[in-house]
Amino acid sequence: MRQLSAEDIEALSVGAWILGTGGGGSPYHALLSLRRFYNDGVRIDLIDPDELDDGDPIAVVSVMGAPLVFQERLVDSRLIARAVSAMEEHIGRKFKAVMPVEIGGGNGMQSLLAAVHLGIPVVDADAMGRAYPEAQMTSFAVGNLAPYPLTSIDPRGNEAIVGKTASWKWMERVSRKLCTEFGSIVATCKAPRTGAEVKAWGIPRTTSKAINLGRAVAEANRKHLDAIAAILKAESGKQLFFGKVVEVERRTTEGFLRGRTVIEGLGGDQGAQVQVDFQNEWIVVWCYGQPIVSTPDLICVLDSESGEAIGTETIRYGQRVTVIALPASPVFLSPRGLDHVGPRAFGYDIDFKSVFRS
Amino acid sequence: MKRIGIDVGGTNTDAVLIADGKVVQGVKVATTPDVTSGVAAAIEALDTAVDLGAGVDALMIGTTHFINAVVQRRNLTKVAVIRIALPATSALPPFTDWPSDLAELANGGVWQIEGGHDYDGRRFAPLDVAAARQIAREIRDLGLKYVVVNALFSPLDPSDEMAIAAIMHEEIPDVSVTCAHLLGGIGLLERENAAILNASLIALAEETIHAFEQAKSEVGLSAPLFVTQNDGTVAEAARAAEYPVFSFASGATNSMRGAAYLSGLKEAVVVDVGGTTADFGHLRQGFPREANAVVHVGGVRTLFRMPDLVSIGLGGGSHVDLNSGAIGPLSVGYRLSDEALVFGGNRLTATDIGVAAGLIDLGDRKRLAHISADQVRNVLRRCKEMLEENVDRMKTSAGDVTLIAVGGGAFLVPEELQGVGRVVRVQHGGCANAVGAAIAQVSGEVDQVFQGVTRSEAIASARKLAEARAVEAGADSESLALIEAEDTPIAYLPGNAMRVRVKIVGDIRSTRIRKSNKEEVTCQSAS
Numbered sequence: 001m002r003q004l005s006a007e008d009i010e011a012l013s014v015g016a017w018i019l020g021t022g023g024g025g026s027p028y029h030a031l032l033s034l035r036r037f038y039n040d041g042v043r044i045d046l047i048d049p050d051e052l053d054d055g056d057p058i059a060v061v062s063v064m065g066a067p068l069v070f071q072e073r074l075v076d077s078r079l080i081a082r083a084v085s086a087m088e089e090h091i092g093r094k095f096k097a098v099m100p101v102e103i104g105g106g107n108g109m110q111s112l113l114a115a116v117h118l119g120i121p122v123v124d125a126d127a128m129g130r131a132y133p134e135a136q137m138t139s140f141a142v143g144n145l146a147p148y149p150l151t152s153i154d155p156r157g158n159e160a161i162v163g164k165t166a167s168w169k170w171m172e173r174v175s176r177k178l179c180t181e182f183g184s185i186v187a188t189c190k191a192p193r194t195g196a197e198v199k200a201w202g203i204p205r206t207t208s209k210a211i212n213l214g215r216a217v218a219e220a221n222r223k224h225l226d227a228i229a230a231i232l233k234a235e236s237g238k239q240l241f242f243g244k245v246v247e248v249e250r251r252t253t254e255g256f257l258r259g260r261t262v263i264e265g266l267g268g269d270q271g272a273q274v275q276v277d278f279q280n281e282w283i284v285v286w287c288y289g290q291p292i293v294s295t296p297d298l299i300c301v302l303d304s305e306s307g308e309a310i311g312t313e314t315i316r317y318g319q320r321v322t323v324i325a326l327p328a329s330p331v332f333l334s335p336r337g338l339d340h341v342g343p344r345a346f347g348y349d350i351d352f353k354s355v356f357r358s
Numbered sequence: 359m360k361r362i363g364i365d366v367g368g369t370n371t372d373a374v375l376i377a378d379g380k381v382v383q384g385v386k387v388a389t390t391p392d393v394t395s396g397v398a399a400a401i402e403a404l405d406t407a408v409d410l411g412a413g414v415d416a417l418m419i420g421t422t423h424f425i426n427a428v429v430q431r432r433n434l435t436k437v438a439v440i441r442i443a444l445p446a447t448s449a450l451p452p453f454t455d456w457p458s459d460l461a462e463l464a465n466g467g468v469w470q471i472e473g474g475h476d477y478d479g480r481r482f483a484p485l486d487v488a489a490a491r492q493i494a495r496e497i498r499d500l501g502l503k504y505v506v507v508n509a510l511f512s513p514l515d516p517s518d519e520m521a522i523a524a525i526m527h528e529e530i531p532d533v534s535v536t537c538a539h540l541l542g543g544i545g546l547l548e549r550e551n552a553a554i555l556n557a558s559l560i561a562l563a564e565e566t567i568h569a570f571e572q573a574k575s576e577v578g579l580s581a582p583l584f585v586t587q588n589d590g591t592v593a594e595a596a597r598a599a600e601y602p603v604f605s606f607a608s609g610a611t612n613s614m615r616g617a618a619y620l621s622g623l624k625e626a627v628v629v630d631v632g633g634t635t636a637d638f639g640h641l642r643q644g645f646p647r648e649a650n651a652v653v654h655v656g657g658v659r660t661l662f663r664m665p666d667l668v669s670i671g672l673g674g675g676s677h678v679d680l681n682s683g684a685i686g687p688l689s690v691g692y693r694l695s696d697e698a699l700v701f702g703g704n705r706l707t708a709t710d711i712g713v714a715a716g717l718i719d720l721g722d723r724k725r726l727a728h729i730s731a732d733q734v735r736n737v738l739r740r741c742k743e744m745l746e747e748n749v750d751r752m753k754t755s756a757g758d759v760t761l762i763a764v765g766g767g768a769f770l771v772p773e774e775l776q777g778v779g780r781v782v783r784v785q786h787g788g789c790a791n792a793v794g795a796a797i798a799q800v801s802g803e804v805d806q807v808f809q810g811v812t813r814s815e816a817i818a819s820a821r822k823l824a825e826a827r828a829v830e831a832g833a834d835s836e837s838l839a840l841i842e843a844e845d846t847p848i849a850y851l852p853g854n855a856m857r858v859r860v861k862i863v864g865d866i867r868s869t870r871i872r873k874s875n876k877e878e879v880t881c882q883s884a885s
Binding site: 029032033036066068069071072073074075076077078155156157183184249251 | 443445446447448449450454455476477478480482483510511544545546547813847
């Protein structure tokens with residue numbers, strides 16, 4: 001177990017946003033909130049999954065909804081903490097630690113916000129290794145662990161518990177309906193896990209990974225080095241395309257932000273054009289009708305200058321961006337993993353071919 | 359058609375007279391600490407050079423005065439901020455993430471009440487009108503005159519902001535209310551930040567624009583006054599005083615638009631070397647390329663659409679150190695004509711180096727006899743490096759670019775630069791910013807909810823409507839161009855509802871200006 005420093009929190013916000021692959025909501029508001037706590041002297045502990053006892057009850061948290069809505073409703077640490085305590089009341093046990101369902105985006109920091117109020121450590125693991133839009137797109141679902149119960153919290157005093165569902169997909173459908181009704185943003189505590197389950201099916205050390213990524217970017221910018229190169233080096237990534245955003249189309253449907261963006265090549269990619277489709281996160285990159293990369297490979301659209309990640313809800317015309325891919329967690333590369341998070345899980349009838357295995 | 363364009367910079371106030379699309383005359387005077395006497399002096403200098411006569415159709419002023427006030431933390435007024443979003447968002451109250459010195463100057467008090475809407479147009483919480491009335495009285499008792507109202511999802515449904523603004527007007531005499539939905543889109547904090555900056559600048563803006571009007575009448579000009587905006591359009595003086603943040607970046611926009619106009623080029627890198635800074639921008643289709651999403655103004659996060667600029671401390675007034683060959687970032691600014699060596703002062707500036715190198719002929723060259731040719735070369739080499747490095751930063755591809763060098767300090771830009779195919783200099787380039795002000799365009803905007811049509815149909819209808827409004831505002835229908843289009847779905851309303859915002863700009867149609875001028879002349883003779 002180690003204590004996270006104020007610098008770790010800053011680096012985490014940068015790294016989590018990159019691992020957000022366009023979604024998960026910008027960590028900016030969570031960072032502002034954490035800065036306020038750190039200024040008041042609060043400190044948060046990060047515990048390695050190997051340090052957990054098999055029987056330890058672990059809370060799994062996230063804020064669900066449409067990233068566009070996060071821009072207005074902001075972040076309230078009391079809500080995510082309430083989602084956990086509502087779950088404690090429901091199951092009649094206290095949690096030993098809390099972990100994020102996804103490291104990508106603002107959710108990579110929500111577990112820290114919950115930890116502040118609950119006084120428990122954060123587990124250095126998640127269930128996506130990135131961000132994904134739906135409940136069944138987790139390593140826990142791939143591991144066939146129980147999808148229920150779930151608590152869903154709204155700031156107006158509405159609290160819902162989903163006691164039981166027949167599958168992860170049913171959990172997604174029911175919890176999404178609640179989310180949409182509550183304004184397309186809710187704080188949730190997902191199905192509780194045991195220490196043993198986290199060790200068996202969690203994706204380990206992703207908070208540390210995000211912090212390292214953030215530190216690499218900060219160092220590159222401080223030394224006026226190429227931030228994109230630093231990211232690629234830190235995570236063995238691949239650069240795919242460099243260009244300028246020439247079109248963005250987005251719509252909010254069924255609680256998701258869906259759409260596409262078209263990028264026109266610059267520099268070495270001059271003359272070429274790619275289209276990036278998204279459902280909260282970047283899902284597929286197309287070049288002249290052919291997919292050149294798709295989920296579960298991590299697709300990141302970065303500001304070419306600063307290396308800062310650009311979200312699906314904020315990308316806009318004229319931005320100069322670099323599209324890169326980072327490797328996915330091995331748990332998603334199995335046939336079962338691809339059933340959950342491969343291109344067909346998002347409605348694209350294409351085979352997954354990792355850019356890291358060509 | 360005659361128009362005067364004026365740009366008030368940190369060092370110089372430039373003015374040009376444009377008649378029938380041609381620059382007749384440009385003048386340059388020192389910016390004065392009060393800004394306005396420099397403006398009056400510039401118009402007078404113009405009048406001395408070419409008799410302005412009675413035929414001036416419009417006076418267009420671009421100024422960095424308001425953004426400088428934020429950056430330099432002066433002339434800001436305290437603002438009361440009412441956020442309408444409870445029970446949400448209270449964990450991050452107004453002024454979160456502001457630099458503390460700026461927050462101290464602008465924060466007159468923060469109130470949060472229930473209300474606002476959801477993303478789909480439904481009500482989020484009932485609007486707490488009773489609380490608002492109580493708050494209005496508190497604000498009145500505190501003696502605050504500038505109020506910001508910002509409601510949850512107000513860019514989708516501004517009704518709560520308007521209702522609370524009405525209550526403020528009922529309860530507080532002479533109150534000025536800035537509604538956040540008019541200052542920004544989705545993004546509660548950034549929209550609120552823009553609204554607060556705006557409200558805290560209104561007093562200064564009113565005073566400044568009033569003084570501009572006075573300067574104008576002192577020199578006997580009766581033409582209407584316009585203030586240039588960030589996007590290369592103009593706003594009538596009264597509206598500009600209400601929305602000072604919209605003219606934040608107009609100086610840079612003007613100089614780039616002026617460079618495009620004077621050179622006839624639409625794709626190029628522009629460097630505007632002034633007295634204190636050199637600003638680098640990139641022209642795309644004749645307009646400055648815009649910065650990526652978030653723009654920090656004086657340390658405050660906003661979502662303003664601003665030109666993508668790199669600004670470095672290199673200008674005609676920059677201090678020069680002969681030993682190291684270093685230039686800037688300190689500058690003598692508007693005191694150049696007193697402090698530079700060639701003007702009898704004691705400070706070695708980049709202008710002195712330019713004179714010593716024979717790049718420009720100013721003042722008394724004999725006062726530079728002690729500087730060796732090696733020292734001059736050394737300083738100019740450093741200057742060249744600084745220019746090359748920053749031209750490269752503006753590039754988006756590896757090839758050579760065309761560089762348009764404008765501004766009073768453009769003599770510092772050499773003919774040969776690495777990464778630059780050719781350096782273009784233009785007549786009146788020293789006053790490119792004032793030219794940009796003089797050629798500023800008019801706009802037509804639409805912000806409306808469409809139902810029962812496809813996205814492309816909705817945008818097309820909005821575009822038509824905006825074009826009609828631009829023409830009505832005086833734009834030449836041949837010159838219309840779309841500069842902003844944004845659509846936000848409103849899922850809750852039936853029929854695929856979406857809110858569409860479109861902005862169209864066009865060149866001012868000369869007949870319209872003539873006509874309005876005639877009306878004005880008639881008015882004058884009647885009075």
